[in-house]
Structures are given as structure tokens and as C-alpha cells.
Amino acid sequence: MKIKKDEVGWLLLFIAPTLILFTLFFILPILFLLASSFTNWDGIDAEFVGFENYIKLFNKKSFVRAITNNLYWCITAALITVPLGLIIALLLSHRSRGWKVFRTVLFVPQVVSSAAIAMLWAAVFNAEYGLLNYILDNIGLSDYKNHNWLGNVRTANAALIGFSLCYVGYFMVIMLAKTASISEDYYDAAKIDGASQIQKDFYITAPLIKSTFFLCIILAVIFNLRQFEYVYLMTAGGPANKTQVLVVYIWNELTVQRLGRGSAAGVIMIALGAMLLLLLRRILKSETYN
Amino acid sequence: MIKLILKKLSITFIAISFTVISSVASAEITITWPSIWVGKDSKTTVIGELIDEFNAANAGSIKVVVEEQTDYDIYAQKLTAQIATGELPDIMTVGAQLLDVLHRSGKAMDLAPHINSDPHWNNVYPENALQSAMTDGVLSALPYELFVTPVTYNKKILKEAGYDEFPDNYDDFFKMCEAVTANGKVCTSQMTGKNGWTSMLWYSQALASAGGPDIYEKGLDHPAYVKAFEVMEKMYQYTTSDAIGADAGVSGGHFLNERTAVFMNGPWFIARYTSDGIPGLHENIGVAAAPMLMGGEGSPGGYVGGRQSSLAAGKQSDPAKEEAIVKFLKWLTIPENVARLSYSSGAMFIVNADLPNDMDRLFIEMKQGISDAPYVAPIFQNGIGSLAVASEFPQALSALALGDVTPEGAVEMLQDAE
Amino acid sequence: MTKDNSLNFYSIFKWVIIISFVVYAVFPFLWLVLASLKTNAELLDNPFKLPKVFQFQNYSNAIQEAGLIQLIINSLVISTCATFLNILFASMCAFAIARHIFWWKNVLFLMITAGILVPLNALIIPYYAIINFLNLYDTRLGLILVYCAVGLPVSTFILTEFFKGIPKEIEEASYLDGCNFVARYFRIMLPLALPGLATAGTFQFILCWNEFIYAMLLTSSTEIRTIQFGISYFTNEFFSDYVGMFAAVVVSILPSITVFILFQERVITGLTAGSVKG
Numbered sequence: 010m011k012i013k014k015d016e017v018g019w020l021l022l023f024i025a026p027t028l029i030l031f032t033l034f035f036i037l038p039i040l041f042l043l044a045s046s047f048t049n050w051d052g053i054d055a056e057f058v059g060f061e062n063y064i065k066l067f068n069k070k071s072f073v074r075a076i077t078n079n080l081y082w083c084i085t086a087a088l089i090t091v092p093l094g095l096i097i098a099l100l101l102s103h104r105s106r107g108w109k110v111f112r113t114v115l116f117v118p119q120v121v122s123s124a125a126i127a128m129l130w131a132a133v134f135n136a137e138y139g140l141l142n143y144i145l146d147n148i149g150l151s152d153y154k155n156h157n158w159l160g161n162v163r164t165a166n167a168a169l170i171g172f173s174l175c176y177v178g179y180f181m182v183i184m185l186a187k188t189a190s191i192s193e194d195y196y197d198a199a200k201i202d203g204a205s206q207i208q209k210d211f212y213i214t215a216p217l218i219k220s221t222f223f224l225c226i227i228l229a230v231i232f233n234l235r236q237f238e239y240v241y242l243m244t245a246g247g248p249a250n251k252t253q254v255l256v257v258y259i260w261n262e263l264t265v266q267r268l269g270r271g272s273a274a275g276v277i278m279i280a281l282g283a284m285l286l287l288l289l290r291r292i293l294k295s296e297t298y299n
Numbered sequence: 300m301i302k303l304i305l306k307k308l309s310i311t312f313i314a315i316s317f318t319v320i321s322s323v324a325s326a327e328i329t330i331t332w333p334s335i336w337v338g339k340d341s342k343t344t345v346i347g348e349l350i351d352e353f354n355a356a357n358a359g360s361i362k363v364v365v366e367e368q369t370d371y372d373i374y375a376q377k378l379t380a381q382i383a384t385g386e387l388p389d390i391m392t393v394g395a396q397l398l399d400v401l402h403r404s405g406k407a408m409d410l411a412p413h414i415n416s417d418p419h420w421n422n423v424y425p426e427n428a429l430q431s432a433m434t435d436g437v438l439s440a441l442p443y444e445l446f447v448t449p450v451t452y453n454k455k456i457l458k459e460a461g462y463d464e465f466p467d468n469y470d471d472f473f474k475m476c477e478a479v480t481a482n483g484k485v486c487t488s489q490m491t492g493k494n495g496w497t498s499m500l501w502y503s504q505a506l507a508s509a510g511g512p513d514i515y516e517k518g519l520d521h522p523a524y525v526k527a528f529e530v531m532e533k534m535y536q537y538t539t540s541d542a543i544g545a546d547a548g549v550s551g552g553h554f555l556n557e558r559t560a561v562f563m564n565g566p567w568f569i570a571r572y573t574s575d576g577i578p579g580l581h582e583n584i585g586v587a588a589a590p591m592l593m594g595g596e597g598s599p600g601g602y603v604g605g606r607q608s609s610l611a612a613g614k615q616s617d618p619a620k621e622e623a624i625v626k627f628l629k630w631l632t633i634p635e636n637v638a639r640l641s642y643s644s645g646a647m648f649i650v651n652a653d654l655p656n657d658m659d660r661l662f663i664e665m666k667q668g669i670s671d672a673p674y675v676a677p678i679f680q681n682g683i684g685s686l687a688v689a690s691e692f693p694q695a696l697s698a699l700a701l702g703d704v705t706p707e708g709a710v711e712m713l714q715d716a717e
Numbered sequence: 718m719t720k721d722n723s724l725n726f727y728s729i730f731k732w733v734i735i736i737s738f739v740v741y742a743v744f745p746f747l748w749l750v751l752a753s754l755k756t757n758a759e760l761l762d763n764p765f766k767l768p769k770v771f772q773f774q775n776y777s778n779a780i781q782e783a784g785l786i787q788l789i790i791n792s793l794v795i796s797t798c799a800t801f802l803n804i805l806f807a808s809m810c811a812f813a814i815a816r817h818i819f820w821w822k823n824v825l826f827l828m829i830t831a832g833i834l835v836p837l838n839a840l841i842i843p844y845y846a847i848i849n850f851l852n853l854y855d856t857r858l859g860l861i862l863v864y865c866a867v868g869l870p871v872s873t874f875i876l877t878e879f880f881k882g883i884p885k886e887i888e889e890a891s892y893l894d895g896c897n898f899v900a901r902y903f904r905i906m907l908p909l910a911l912p913g914l915a916t917a918g919t920f921q922f923i924l925c926w927n928e929f930i931y932a933m934l935l936t937s938s939t940e941i942r943t944i945q946f947g948i949s950y951f952t953n954e955f956f957s958d959y960v961g962m963f964a965a966v967v968v969s970i971l972p973s974i975t976v977f978i979l980f981q982e983r984v985i986t987g988l989t990a991g992s993v994k995g
Contacts, residue, residue, distance in 0.1 A: 012817045019898035020813050027810035027829070027869055034866035035832045038843035052383040052842075053404045069715075071694070097738060100731045111735055113978055115742045119923055120973040121749065122948050125966045128959070129745050129752075132764040135549065136541035137558070140765055160491075160543030162701060175741050179920075183875065186916040186984045190882060207727045224878045228871070231833045247491055248543050248697030249704075256836045263841065264372070265686035266379060266400055275839040282834030286827075333937060338783075338950040339958045366937035369949040373933045380845040380934070548957060552761035567956065575758045 039279065046273035051266045062273035071250040072274065075258045076281065078166065082236050082254065083285065085170050086229035094180035095222055099210045101181070102188040112185060115178035127242035130172045134158035159244050165252045173239055180225040187221040188214055223293045230289060234282050255281075328623045330363045332390040335374055335608070337367040341567060341644035349640070353630050361623045363390075382406060387613030389624055393440050395606055395681040396689070407439040408612040413625050414438060423632055423650050432606075440609035441628060445647045446565040447604030447675060448500045449668050450590075451661070455583045456484050456560040465587035467599060469505075469530060472590040476537035479560050486537035488559040491700065492546035495693035498531065499679055500563045502696070503603045504589035505530040507676035511596035515682035519714050526592060528699055528706035535700040543697050555580065563589075565604075569645045569661045586664040588672065598673040605677045607646075691716035746970075753963035760959050772960065779964040783950040784939065789972055792944040795857055796925035796976075799864035803921045804914055806865070807872035808880075812902050814873075815880035816888060826877065832870030841934060848935050855937045863935065864925045871924075872917040879913025880906060915983035922980070926973045944969045 012020055046062055048055040066072045097115065101108045118126060133140045136157035145153040158168040195213050204212070215222075237256040240246065246253035246261070255278045262271030336342040350363050366388075368374040378397055381387050382404045393401055401407050414420040414429055421429065424442075432442045452465055460478040476486035489498045506514050510523025517523070535542060539553055554562035555576040572581040588600045610628055615621040630636065638652040645662055669675060676682070680689040695712035698704045704712065752760055753775055755768040779785060810829070814822050844863065845854075853859030883906065891905050907914065929945040936942050948969060951962035 012819055016898045020817060020819065023809040023813040023898075023902070024825070026806040027873060028825075030806065030862070030866040030869060031829060031832060033847060034844070034863065035835055035870075037847070038840045039835065041843045042839065052379050052400060093738075096734060100735055103731075109981075111739055112981065113974065114739050116977055117746050117970070117974065118742050120926065120970050120977065121746065122927065122945070122966045122969065124948070124952075125749055125963060126745050129748050129764075131546075131549075135764075137539055137553070138763050138765065139541075143765075155540040157541050157543055160541065160545075160697070160701075162703070165544075175745065177738065178742060182919065182981075183916055186912040186981075187879075187882070189912045189984050190879075205727070220878060220882070224875065227830075228833070228874070234834065235836055237836075237838055244544055245493055245693070247694055248701055250694045250698075256838055259836055259839045261690055263376065263379070263839070265690050267687065268379075268383070268842070271839060275836055278836055279831070279834050283831055286831065286834070331937070335953070338953055339956055339961070340953040341956065367939060367946075367950075368933075369946065369953065370929075370933055371953070373930060376841050376930075377845075377934050380842045383842050384846045384849065386849075548761065548959070555758070556762045571956070575761055577758070577762070 042272045042275050042279075045269050046276045048269045049267075050269040050272075052268055055269065058269070062270045063277070066270065066274055066277065071246075071253050072258060074250055075246075075253040075255045078252060079234055079236065079254050079281075081166065082170065082173075082233040083230045086233040087226050089170075090174060090177055091180050091222070091225045091229045093174070094177045094225065095184055095215070095218075097177065098181045098184035098188065098218075099214055101185055102210075102214055103206065112182065116182055117178075118175045119179055123238045124242060126175075127239060131159065131243050134168050134172075136160070160248050162248065162251050165244060165248065169239060169243060169252060172243070180229060183225055183228075184218055184221050187218040191217050226293065227286070227289055230285060231282060234278065234285065327359060328361050328620050330361065330389045330620075330624055330627060331366060332363060333366040333368045333374065333377070333388050333392075335368045335371060335392050337365065338369045341570065342640060342646060345640045345643045349631065349636055353627060357623075357626075361626065363627055387611075389613055389615075389620075390627065391611050391613070392608045393611045394608060396686055398440055398606075398609065399684075401611060402434055402437070402439040406614055408614050408621065408624070410438040410441055410612070410625075410628075411436055417629075419629055420632070423634055423637075425649065425651060428649055432609075440611040441632070442606050442649045443610045443632070444607035445604065445649045446567075446607045447602045447647070447665055447669055448503075448563050448565050448678070449602060449665055450561060450563055450587045451554075451568075452561045452585050452587060453554070453557060453559075453580075453583050454585050456482075456557065460484070460560075465585060466590055467588075468591045468593055469533075470593065473533055473537070480537060484557075485539050485553070485559045486561060487534055488550040488554045488562045489535060489538040489542040489700075490545040490547065490550035491543050491693045491697040492549070493693070494680065494690070495696055496547050497550050497563055498534075498542075498696055499692055500603065501534060501589070502527050502531055502692070503676065503678040503680075503682070504563070504601075505592060506679060507601055507603055507674075508589065508592040508597035509595040512601065512674040512676035514596075515677060515684060519683075519688075519710060523595070524710045524713070525706045526595070528696075528709045530592065531696060532699055532706060543700050565607075566645050566647055566662055566665055569659050572661070581661075584661060586661055586668060588668060597676075600668075600672050602669060602672040602675045603678050604669075604675045605681055606649075685717060687716045688713050749963055750967055753960055753967050755960055757958060757960050775960050775964040776968070779947075779951070779961045780968065782961070783947040783965060785944070785947045785965060785968055787940070788942060788944045788947040789969070791857070791941055792926060792969075793972060795860050795864070795943060796922050798857075799861045799868070799925045800918055800922045802861065802865040803868045803872055804876075804918050807869055807917065808876050808907065808910070808914060809902065810869075811873050811876035811880050812906055815877045816901075816906070826873075829870050829873050833874065835870075837867055838930065841930070844931065845934060854935060855941065857941050859935050860932065860941075860943070863931055864921075864928060867931075868921045868924050872921055875917045875920070876910065876913055879910050879916075882913075883909045912984040915980045919977055919980045922976055923973060926969075926976075 045055065047057055047059060049058045101112055136142065136155050141158065142153050142156060158164045191214065196209060199209050199213055235256055236254050240252055240254050241257050241260065244252045246257050255274065259271050259274045262274060334346065336346045350365060354362050375394065375397060378391065382400060385406065387406050411433060428442060429438065432438060450465065456479060460475065460482045462475050462478065466472045466475050479486045490496065491498060505527035506523055509526040510517060510521055514521065514523050539559065541549060551564065553559040555571065557577055557580065572584055588602060591597065591599050610631065612624045615624065632650050634650060634652040637648045637650045638654055640646065641648055641652060642655055642658065645659060679692065683689055691713055695709040698712060699706065699709040752764065754771045754773065756772055759766065759768055814826050848854050848859045848863065853862065888901060888905055891901055896904065932943045932945045948962055948965045951958040951965060
């Protein structure tokens, strides 16, 4: 709707609270991050060092590894996590018996302290008494008897991502909420045409929540770029930096008081994210943005 | 420019905190202490009692208030933020890794004048303990808690493998591991998760044994660093299959459940042999110095350990408050109080204190070990003098254990971390 | 014929998917409950064995020692206020962006969206400084403000999408009826966007409830701390009382699940409200 002159004041007033808080808690800290990224600040002294932090970071194998791992996380989020969420949302949108219970249950991992969940999954993947190896052993895959899932270079990332799938409920809930706003008329019409359930799901529901699906993909990609807790709690980037991700890397730099370099890593991450965001916008070209 | 802004910001913050402090100033001085000895920590009870007694004795004039800091990582980040933005708490517990930055910040109260003017401190501390903690005549943190990490081993498992004594060199040690393995048990508990604590302690032992207790002054190029990694490489052949990536709970859990024969940790772990171990575990445990590397520069019986938590205070402008803080620090270092703390928690302190005779057998053996030891070398994490190198250690170790790098490569990884 | 077959096949597929993910999601929770009824020694021995005796006192111990009730009340107050403010501000902003045309709205929207990218863990020192500067250290208001602010990008992003999905005709009709800017927002848009508000509110509430780093960083007195402090109460530098922590975790789940169910009910109410429009 075009904005009328006498309503400009209201418009600004409506944007103001968000903009003020955003400036205070995002723009200012990011400017601070940017400024300190060109220094060797350690919490006490700061000297201007130009691009040294950036150059050093890109020369670190573990930092480059963190970037590639993050991209790996982002791609699996877009190709596996969100589509899975969509399928479950479509299935639950039938509102068959007990769907509310399933919705709640699938959301449960979201509200459990991640420290506790990480501990459980570390125990599931444990080589000595892990549940996964026990199951594999019992179905005849005894090669895996003492396989250390999180401690092995080949399986550590896959195990982490497998574990992260239990959070699929987050995106499912967003898409399910969107199906709630679809008018019943569509389905009534389809019923008259004799459409089956699968046809209704794919030809009515799915297209109508397409924009929400894209929104979820964008959210998932960004969340996985910011991936911290699961990796920090389960492998802390190990073994041999093989599961390192950006935010864990930043956290470590802060812990060892290389605050300037941590800031530089943060700036790189934001820049990378902005590029990903623009790229996604191109690819998805959805109504989300116009 | 940025330095200027940071300085300006900190001046503003100091100004604000002064106004706040002066506006609430009354006859009673309040001392805030963000303490990590809270919650399930073994020192919680007695520290609480000591504070209550102190507050009761100084009712109306001084009051110590504890802010509970249960998460150590976040406590450390918070201290970093406080050092950076310019206001320190009145009293704080400082781990070895923050001592340097605290000192350099110049924001901590210098305790040296108080120590020089009051005989209390020099009476209760061993000779030179305080002087050696000073940097350029300034004492930013009072040494307080002490720790050592000798070998603890399961006598039962060793006996079953044919060993009555713990071997004193690595050749015999690995032979013993072979025998333990043949007997269907695992020899050592190791871990590379988080800071790789237990394995880092083994590495420290091997380092001191190969390069002498002053190895950290010799630089990362010294061959001892490679030699110690060679020991670790072997050590990982005789450990549990989950060691890579395991955290302290997992590696400790194996020893508590008699799945592993040898474990290395500090005195704080003693109480857990009884509370969390399988029945009868405590009686089966022996304490020993770590094995020696043949041809190394260290001496037999050498221990590793060092300063655990130190007590520090923020700089004060009000002399009355400074006096109050010093009074409280003195209270915490009175030998009787330290003895109570040590007795209840199993922790060791630098202050000379007469401990009751019924201390835990393992505690007494460790204390005996210290007095017999030719030296107590620092642990790698503290001795290496670089937080970045220390935090890269678990990554280098796991790379080594996975066969990704050679011992030389592991040292290179450490060097690259700087 | 084909239709029936596909229906059967589809519904089998449906139940397989749903049940397997339910197992995936509910298994950690069951394990948690079970583990919280063990002793620490049993847990360290084998995390998957059943306890010999169910240690129900772990719960009463946890609730008493860590003062969980007070912490839960604090969490409820802080999370509710922060969620209310966040959804109010975000929906106002999203309404302005989604339903109006002004030249800088894309810039504004992209900027706010980019806020989701910011690694909050890297901002410990700036946030600490800002909250001290505002004199809000160790206050409930300080936490409320921080939580409200850090959730704004996600909430605005989700709500803008939901606002865009509401047919233009409804708003235009009300505009012709003489509804002004504020009335259009409160009377027309908010009721129609209920599913979106409830969804964004759910996530915002969960974010406040689970946030740990800033909850510890920006507070110091137990009187105002949140439930996350209660969970961390059981872990220390050298010793962790895992079973006590698990009991605290289980207790902490109950209020947030209740809030989730309450909020999600609004989504269904939103459906009824939406279908009236015909």
C-alpha cells in the first residue's frame, strides 16, 4: 500500500523501536567489531595492525576448515533438514488423530537444554558403551563394534549432522503454522474434483506455503552458519580441528584473549553470511522479497 | 584512536561506578566476590561458613556478598570483559591462565605493600612463596590453592597382570600396559575432548621428564616436546577406544568403573573414588610418581602441578574498603581456616596449615609425594605461557592419536597456534 | 483403484515418517528422565542401563538446592516480558515493511535480516559495556532488553513473511472504511496474523528460556537469575553432579512446553479467525 503523507509519522513510529534496539545491539557492536578487527587488542592494549588479522586467519588451515565445514552445514540444512521439516509439516497438516501431540513431541528437543542433549548423543556415539554401536553390532554390522563416531575423521561431521536432525521440529512448526492460514475452500474444491491426499498435499498445500519454505531455508542456512552449541558441546572442533566451525573458532580466539583476531573472524563470518543471503535471494527469487 | 576510545569508555564506566558506589555508601562496607566455589563445588560449604563467620565478626562494618559463578568458562569470559571495560570486582578467584592479563591490566590491587607491612602473610606462607609470585615487586594475585597430579593406579588390575609395584620408567610402563591388555583390561584413561586435561597432564609429566622441570623456558624447539609426544603416541595404543574426543567425565568414568588401570588427576578427584566409584575402589588405589623417560633431563619422583586458583582484588580508591578487603583476604589465609577448607574439600593450599590426622589416605600419600619430590614442574597448560598454544594442544594430540601427524608434526601444530 | 492404492501407500509412508521422527525426538527426553533417576555412579558406569533403585530424591534435592522455583519464576517473568516486547516491536516493524511502499524498505528489511547472521558469542564485551553504560547490569530489565533485541531479526523476518501472506483486499476495504494506520494494525492485521505471531512468539520465548551466556554474564545476584543458572548449578570446574543437572533440566522443560502448547493453540484459533474471512 502506498503510504499517505499524513501517515508517514505513524510509519516511522512503528519502525522506531526496532530500529533503535537494532542500532544499539547490532549496528554499534558490529562497528566495534570492525574497528577492533584491525588491531591486536587483547583486552588491555590495542595497536593498529592493518589487515594482519585477516591475512593470518586465511593462512590458518583450521580457519579455512571452519569455513568449509560451515558451508557443509549450510548445504545439508537446505537440502535435508528443511525438506524433511516440510514433509513432516505436510503430513501433520492432515490433522489426523493425535497431530497436536506429535507436533508438541517433535518440538521437545528445542526446549531441552542443549548441554544435556549433547551429553546424551555423545554417549550414543561413544565407542565403548555407545547405543549406536550396540544396535549396529546386534543387526550384524560388527565392523562398528568399537567405532568412535565423534573421534573419527570420516564420521565426526556426519555424526554431528545426524544428531542435529533431531531439531527438525523448529522448521516444521513454522511451516505447519502457515498451513493453518490456508482457506478450507481450496480443499473443498479439490475434494469435489476427487483429488487424493497426496495430490492435495503436493498441488495445494505445498505451493501455498512455498514462501514459508524458502523462509525456512534462509533461516536454516543462517542458523547453521552461526552453528555453535552442538559442535562446541560435542567435539569442540576436534579431532584435529576436523569439525571446527566459525563461531567455535571465534569463541576460542576470545578465550585465548586474541580479541582483535576474534573480531576479524566475526567480520569475515558476517561478510560470508551476507554473500550467502544475497545468493539465496537470487536462487529462490520468491515472493518473500518483493 | 581505538585505544583512545576504549580508554574514554573505561573512564566513563569508572565514573559511573564511582557515582553508584558513593551514592550507596554507608557505614557498612560491602565487598562483592564473584566466587566459583559455589554450587556443587567441594569448597562451597566451608567457604560459606567462613564468610558467615567473617560477616558476623564484622557486623555493621563489613559485609562480604558472594555472587555465584557456576560456569567456569563464562566466569573467565566475564573477567576478560571486566578487565577490558575497566571495572573489576572487589575480590575474585583467578585461574592460572588469567594471571598474566590481570597483572598487565594494572587494574588489580597491589598486595605487596600489605604483605610487607604485616607479618601475618610471611608467617603463614612458606618462605619465598609470596615473593616468587610477584612481578616487578607487584603482587596482583595472592597464591592460594595448590595442586599436584601424580599417577593414581588400580592395584587390583595391576596385580592381576602380575605387577605389585608401579613401574618407574616408560619402558617397563609400556610392558605393564601390554600385560594389562593381555589380561582383558585397558591400561590408561586418556581424553582429547575440551582441554584434553588428563592427557595434558601425562604430556606435562613426560615433558618434565625429558627436558627437566625448566623445560618451558627452553622453547618449543627443544627436542623434549617431540619426545613427550612420542610417549603420548604410544600411550594412545593402550587406551579406551573412545579416548579421542572423550571428555573428563568419560575418561574419569572408565577409571571409576575399573575399566582402566591408570589415571592421572588432581587431589579434588579423591573424594569421587568413594562417591562415584564401584564399591571398594578407594582401597585398591595407589599413588605414584609418573614413570621416567630414559636419558631425560628430569629426575625420578618428579611431580607436576602448580598454582590452582589465586585470590585477587580490584583496585580501590577508598582506603577503608581496601583495608576491609585485605582483612577478608587475611581471614581466608588463617591456617586454621585453610585447614578446615582443605579437610572438607580435599584441596591443597599453599598456606602452611596443620591438617587433622584423619585426612584421606590418598591425600596424605600425595602430600608425602610432594615433599619427597625433587621438583614440582608446572603443567603444560600453565607453563607454556601462551593461551593459544595451550588451547591448540587437544587438537594436536588428537591429530597425533589419529595418525594424521607425526610427533614432530604435533609440535609444529603447537608452534603454528601462536 | 489407483487412488485407493496411493492413499494406502501414502498413509503407511506418513506414519512411518511421523513415528520415526517422534522416536528420534522423544528418545532423548526419555533417556533424560531415566538418567535423572539414577545415581552418578550408575550413570558413569553405563549411561543406558536402568537404575537399580529409582532416585526420586534427585528431584527434591535439585529443586531445593538450586532454588529452582524462584529461578523458574524469574525466567517466566523475563521471558514473557521480553517475548511480549519483542513481538510487539517486531510486528509493528514487519507491518510497516510488509504492507507499505517506501523507498528504503528493502534496505531496512535486508539490514534487519542480516542481523540474524551476527555471531552473538563474539559480542560479549560490547554487550557487557552497553548494559553497564545503560546502568542495567544485574537487573531484570537489562536481560529483557537484550533478549528482546537479539530476537528482533528472526521475529521481524518471520512476521514480515506472515503479514505479506494476508490478502490485500481486506486491508484496502478497511482503509476505505476509514480505518487509520494504527487501527489497521491492531484491528485488522494482528488478528489475521495470529498464526505468525504465535509462531514467532514461540521461538522468541524459547530463545529467552534457553539463553545461557548472557544470562550469566549480565547478572550476578541469584534473586534475578534464570533457570539456566539452576542447570549450571550442578556443574563445576572439576566436578559435575550429572543426575542433579538432569533433574533440573527435566524440571526446566515443563514450563516451556506448557508455553509452547498454549501458543500453538493460538495458531489453531488463528485458523478459525482466518476462515471467517471466507
